[in-house]
Amino acid sequence: MTTTDLTPAEREPVRVGLIGAGRIGTSHATILRNRVAGASLVGVADARPESAAALADRLEVRAHASPDSLIADPDVEAVVIAASTPAHADLVVAAATAGKGVFCEKPMALTLADADRAVAAADGAGVPLQVGFNRRFAADFAAARAAIDAGEIGTPQLMRSLTRDPGLADPAAVPPWTIFLLTLVHDFDALLWLNPGADAVEVFVMADALVAPDYKSAGLLDTAIVTIRFDNGALATAEANFSAAYGYDVRAEVFGSRGMVTAGRTETSALRLHTESGMSGPTLRGDVEMFIDAYTSEFAEFADAVREKRTPAVTGHDARRALAIALACIESAQSGSTARVDPGA
Amino acid sequence: MTTTDLTPAEREPVRVGLIGAGRIGTSHATILRNRVAGASLVGVADARPESAAALADRLEVRAHASPDSLIADPDVEAVVIAASTPAHADLVVAAATAGKGVFCEKPMALTLADADRAVAAADGAGVPLQVGFNRRFAADFAAARAAIDAGEIGTPQLMRSLTRDPGLADPAAVPPWTIFLLTLVHDFDALLWLNPGADAVEVFVMADALVAPDYKSAGLLDTAIVTIRFDNGALATAEANFSAAYGYDVRAEVFGSRGMVTAGRTETSALRLHTESGMSGPTLRGDVEMFIDAYTSEFAEFADAVREKRTPAVTGHDARRALAIALACIESAQSGSTARVDPGA
């Protein structure tokens, strides 16, 4: 457990700059500051300088006037990108080109060309590029992968991954295809990662606007089932919905020739209450509550990778593969037919 | 609970004849004889008279030389059909035409025409016709439906039903499309039943022969994911596999606008063992082990329906609806595209 291990390397924490002072950026900043011994937050930038200034003030770190300024700061060894999605790829390229280690929230890019460009920039600069697929760092998901690697369930045949968000705050603010590009991209990565060595071949989408039907005409899909075929034969579903009444729900199930492994839970803790009404327990309400340890571990991994100048556990290539599935989903949703997944280079 | 309730009506159990002395017929016979107070098994028939004779001898009931003989026996008030699948529809017609109450194992028919014929025969004769969708009688599935009826989860948006059998004994003996017509038909009925008032509109199938790949050329599919769109917007998956290493696995999940309900378990009992290896528990290995109480309840319902001359809880019309989905799946599996579900009359 990183948090109880004191290696000499931790004595010189990696100096990290954060781009993006929104909800997730603030959460990342807090976790970096309070829980990641191997990293030290030294600066904050945002497309809106006043947001950066406010967060930097609270954190007592340097506020940058712009992302470029932060990237150019020689005091910054590594950059964590939690900016708005369309800016991701360019920021990755800029930070990598400046020789900084890069952590980018998912999705790293919205087109394969941008993804390839980002990966090429990091490869060219020889800097670590990690992408924010945090589920891989959750204890149960990591143990699921370990069980699969150990052959406990044989060859995957049927897989499932799902994401249900606790509420759709403002449908008007949700860009088209968000459900595939921002939400299910987590599930696509999880499915690829839990089916080691296999590639996604084709997808089929059934989706609808059931939470906010009035916004369907504006391109909003809030409920989707994706079926995926992998080149090792495994069949998978990825499922998402934007409004779970009981909270935040992320689970995975992999059934193979020798068994099944499941990860994910809906309960906040082991608390159970028994009353005249029956048995009950509290449910998880948000992503940070569910994944705070996973976020901690992914940033610890990032700091280690930067310090050790090595490839991190989640790469830009992984982001490219998950994106390719998301883009195929958009094609399938438009055509009503199956769509091929771009195989990459 | 039927088994602890002694109503006067139970004093005269319905006199039942069984057609089909195979594995499930024998199980049904035993349950009818030992656990269903409202029914009395009086005779057995089978396409192979020697099978009928052997079972009848063990049960000390009359052996019939043929299904027709059993149907014609005036001592038989009601007929339970557990014969080979292709014979189902004709036997339903024959029994109904003879004025007998009819219980038919799923699938009731393999074509819509046969299903319509069977339903028409029962309607014409005014006899109850029940089909063997036993999951509806399992305590947790019944409670799930009750919760949905009570509005606890709002309108269904995402549904899932799955069936995993513990082993594929002889792939050569499995007729083509079995996975849709015999296995997933249970899931199709469960999904229709857990989405009250809605109809299935279209399906899409991804399927393969992963358990016994050598038999794929002979038409065997042993692993399948079906995606279904309902006319109330709900999207569903139904999933099956013919070889679960850990046993028999049947589960359902319904996610709606106000919550989620789940049914099904993999554990045999509440036993939990903790050792140096961790925590463990035994898993269910077979359908009878999992569903013995459900089988008991479905036959109690059948006996009650016959005695009370009323429509049973699962009808021939329900069987027709589930069959229509299965047939659409075959079409989708062949075309690689979505297929429409026959809406019926």
Place this chain on the structure above:
Amino acid sequence: MTTTDLTPAEREPVRVGLIGAGRIGTSHATILRNRVAGASLVGVADARPESAAALADRLEVRAHASPDSLIADPDVEAVVIAASTPAHADLVVAAATAGKGVFCEKPMALTLADADRAVAAADGAGVPLQVGFNRRFAADFAAARAAIDAGEIGTPQLMRSLTRDPGLADPAAVPPWTIFLLTLVHDFDALLWLNPGADAVEVFVMADALVAPDYKSAGLLDTAIVTIRFDNGALATAEANFSAAYGYDVRAEVFGSRGMVTAGRTETSALRLHTESGMSGPTLRGDVEMFIDAYTSEFAEFADAVREKRTPAVTGHDARRALAIALACIESAQSGSTARVDPGA
């Protein structure tokens, strides 16, 4: 599973007479009639003949004017005693002396002298004598014992058994010491049975009237913790309360040198509901709901033992051992000190 096994022996069910037409007698009658293939209920008696007549009428069996008349009936092969507790021992002696197989609800006796007398009568007559410790026949309890026999948890060191009843209907109707003699006697048997080969040595009781404090002066204890030391070193607690708001609760836990095994559950089924309020599930509300399969199995065992003229799985000697602990508890409750458990012959 007895219910799906058709052995030739079942063709001639054991002819059983029931003494006791109260709540549990009626439940037993129904289970015997509807679910136990190896037994056939042929008569009912009760200290109040009108109760016997009413139940016999509903069941269409013979009503006896008295327990003696039923015992004397040559058509009765075996007797199930569910009469009032003080009558148990004499009825066991009478039935055994008449050469009938005997099943007696717990407690078989209220004094060691009576218990010895009952055992001696059955031994002298060479008839099977079974006592109603139904927990042994619950699937999870039976699996727990099997795990212990297999050495999975090593030597028991810490044990726990508990009983919580769903409600105390009428405190005025509860005889003194009921909590030990009628309720915890189940737990004492369970602990003895789950610690094979060991004997209870001493007990210590803390108890009170917390549910119905006004009745404490009349000798009612409704809440108790018993600590027991066994001669193999194992320490155990047995715990009871007469008014569980959430229903009926029976559980056991055995911790040993190599692991732990637990049995018992509070949930009705695998149903789980997730709503804005969190996760919930229904709880078991009564003994028959929890133990119907166990009751079925214990009567199947009784019928088999009578038919096979062998010692049943639960004996009069077992009842004597559990009673000895209950009597030591009364002594401890009175003295406030530990009390020795009578070791028997």
Place this chain on the structure above:
Amino acid sequence: MTTTDLTPAEREPVRVGLIGAGRIGTSHATILRNRVAGASLVGVADARPESAAALADRLEVRAHASPDSLIADPDVEAVVIAASTPAHADLVVAAATAGKGVFCEKPMALTLADADRAVAAADGAGVPLQVGFNRRFAADFAAARAAIDAGEIGTPQLMRSLTRDPGLADPAAVPPWTIFLLTLVHDFDALLWLNPGADAVEVFVMADALVAPDYKSAGLLDTAIVTIRFDNGALATAEANFSAAYGYDVRAEVFGSRGMVTAGRTETSALRLHTESGMSGPTLRGDVEMFIDAYTSEFAEFADAVREKRTPAVTGHDARRALAIALACIESAQSGSTARVDPGA
């Protein structure tokens, strides 16, 4: 959640010195350094200066030649005491007298006189004194208490708390009465805390040396059941064992007039594996693994209490109350009878 909340107060972390560089001291140091934003570890001392030096070197903080030196350091605002048990009380007195906020690992003292002396010192100096009853900060235990405070289970009637350690490394190194003074003292605090407003009145102990019987003559007890009566009528058991094959096991159950609440789990995560052998999951192996979030929260609470100059959530008085139960247990273990719990002032 403290870790994601950035209050201005956190900008000036409390400067903490640690006394005790053993296993738990090292764990506390790491957690303080890496996860507690409100605290800053500035120095380490130990009765063995070389241990302090080694840990201080790894942590890059100041090594003190002695606990006294650390306490005297004006740079140290607050002291965390994780020294050997017999030294606790004197160190509390010394640190409090020096005007430092004090956190002391349990047990704070081994005699009531020492406990009173420690409390008086902190009260006299007007400094916060917190004791390391970490369970109160575990999410499920905290939620259990909240449910009790909310009246969800009514008045407690039956309670249970247990501790099972994963292994007894060296029986020869375990001082007599450790099971009560160091292990079960956690359970005594938990039971007091989960029965708000009530006091323990009397205890009864059954205990033995079952893990390491050869050491019984030297006074080692490794297996114990304690029964406790509270002045509100509630009856409780506290149970401990020094060698659980499956790992670390801490659980609590409170049954009241209106329901039951349970806390504690044995599983590492939500991971579940299903194979031919059945269902399984990994178990927790150590206290830090189980309680890392609780340790983090208790130190966050301590830092807040020091900063805000207020009484912390767990006080020296609480430690005194739990100790009084432990001392009564020793008396009961020696006498074989019940023992009264010292009521305090």
